[in-house]
Amino acid sequence: MTKVAFFAEMLIEEFDGASRTMFQLIRRIDPAEFDYLFVSGRSGQMDSPHRTFSVPSVRVPINADYSMSIPHLLKHKLERSLDAFNPDVIHIATPSLLGFFALKYAQKRNIPVITIYHTHFIAYLAYYLSKLPFLINVMENITRSSMRRFYNGCDHVYVPSQRIIDELSDIGIDRTKLQLWQRGIDLHTFCAEKRDLPYMQRLVGNDKPTILFVSRLVWEKNLATLMQVYQLFKETGWEGNFLVVGDGAARRELQMQMKDAQFLGQLDHDQLATLYASSDVFVFTSVSETYGNVVVEAMASGLPCVIADGGGSADLIAHGYTGFKCAPYDPQAYFNYIKLLLDNPLIREDITQRALHHARSLDWNQLADSYFRDIHALKNANRRFEHTVL
Numbered sequence: 001m002t003k004v005a006f007f008a009e010m011l012i013e014e015f016d017g018a019s020r021t022m023f024q025l026i027r028r029i030d031p032a033e034f035d036y037l038f039v040s041g042r043s044g045q046m047d048s049p050h051r052t053f054s055v056p057s058v059r060v061p062i063n064a065d066y067s068m069s070i071p072h073l074l075k076h077k078l079e080r081s082l083d084a085f086n087p088d089v090i091h092i093a094t095p096s097l098l099g100f101f102a103l104k105y106a107q108k109r110n111i112p113v114i115t116i117y118h119t120h121f122i123a124y125l126a127y128y129l130s131k132l133p134f135l136i137n138v139m140e141n142i143t144r145s146s147m148r149r150f151y152n153g154c155d156h157v158y159v160p161s162q163r164i165i166d167e168l169s170d171i172g173i174d175r176t177k178l179q180l181w182q183r184g185i186d187l188h189t190f191c192a193e194k195r196d197l198p199y200m201q202r203l204v205g206n207d208k209p210t211i212l213f214v215s216r217l218v219w220e221k222n223l224a225t226l227m228q229v230y231q232l233f234k235e236t237g238w239e240g241n242f243l244v245v246g247d248g249a250a251r252r253e254l255q256m257q258m259k260d261a262q263f264l265g266q267l268d269h270d271q272l273a274t275l276y277a278s279s280d281v282f283v284f285t286s287v288s289e290t291y292g293n294v295v296v297e298a299m300a301s302g303l304p305c306v307i308a309d310g311g312g313s314a315d316l317i318a319h320g321y322t323g324f325k326c327a328p329y330d331p332q333a334y335f336n337y338i339k340l341l342l343d344n345p346l347i348r349e350d351i352t353q354r355a356l357h358h359a360r361s362l363d364w365n366q367l368a369d370s371y372f373r374d375i376h377a378l379k380n381a382n383r384r385f386e387h388t389v390l
Helices: 017-026 071-085 097-108 121-128 133-152 162-170 197-204 223-235 251-257 269-278 293-300 312-316 331-343 345-359 364-389
Strands: 002-011 034-043 051-054 057-060 063-069 089-092 113-116 156-159 178-180 210-214 241-245 262-265 281-284 305-308 324-326
Touching: 002 017, 002 063, 002 071, 002 097, 002 364, 017 113, 017 293, 017 364, 034 063, 034 071, 034 097, 051 071, 063 097, 071 097, 089 097, 089 364, 097 113, 097 133, 113 364, 121 133, 156 162, 156 364, 162 178, 162 312, 197 269, 210 269, 210 293, 223 251, 223 331, 241 269, 251 262, 269 293, 281 293, 281 331, 293 305, 293 312, 293 345, 305 312, 305 331, 324 331, 331 345
Parallel strands: 002 034, 002 089, 034 051, 089 113, 113 156, 156 178, 210 241, 210 281, 241 262, 281 305, 305 324
Antiparallel strands: 057 063
């Protein structure tokens, strides 16, 4: 039996792309082979036979959607629980206070560490510090230093795109620790067969084309550009539908600026799958993604994508072949490519078919298998190391 202590700020499956990725692994844990201890701040309902340890947490001031765990409030109790569990490997989701606590614990006890690079921290700073621009360079340097300390202290770092591997290597993270590990897609849930035009007509009240945007509604998703794209369509008198799925701190302002768009809030996977398959174009302006789960979900649903050429999402699209990529802050570029797809059914169909072919190559089972093999390998390598030292 291999024991893994899994540290995450929050374990709420539908919270964001990082949470959904973690639960793809959690749902595939074989209890005959692995025993997990989950240490987290906020958590939802977990259908898991494994143990949990709850850590006190506080809301993050600059983003109320998130919370930060404070492990030092229960330091000795948590350490005793970890010692009693006696993990072979430690999995850390985020380089937070909880993540650094876990890393320090692992280093003291010579336990190997695996992590997945979920959040492109550097890309967020310009948004969070937009009212304090003189702090941006300082905080970027501090963040890079913190990232180097954390990720260079891990044994295995899964990174979802080659572009992000290059960026992490450029800031001084040991490239030998970085392993390309993309994200899978549930092809039973997200598929073109979910297309339901009567459902869409009931939802929007007409049979006109629909542009879809899906994301957490926070400003670091480059929502300012999304608003400008919407305004360009309004200025041309376009009569289609603009749908926004998701929730977050920016929703109220977006609704004020995009008065004729429909805001559907947070949807479950089945609702979202039908919406993807029944829309006409997917637009995604974010440059802060490490991967971009929603882009793959749209592709797997037969929905052609127009996205920002930035962040990890950009690696998902071959420009002009499986979708279109735009200069991230150029609303006219998004407008032009969306119009191209809406006005040319043959181009749209070619893009759709090639995107479907790519999405079908992304298999969660294979990715999960490689993760669990690496867990075993880290445990066995550490045992050989300990035996050699002894």
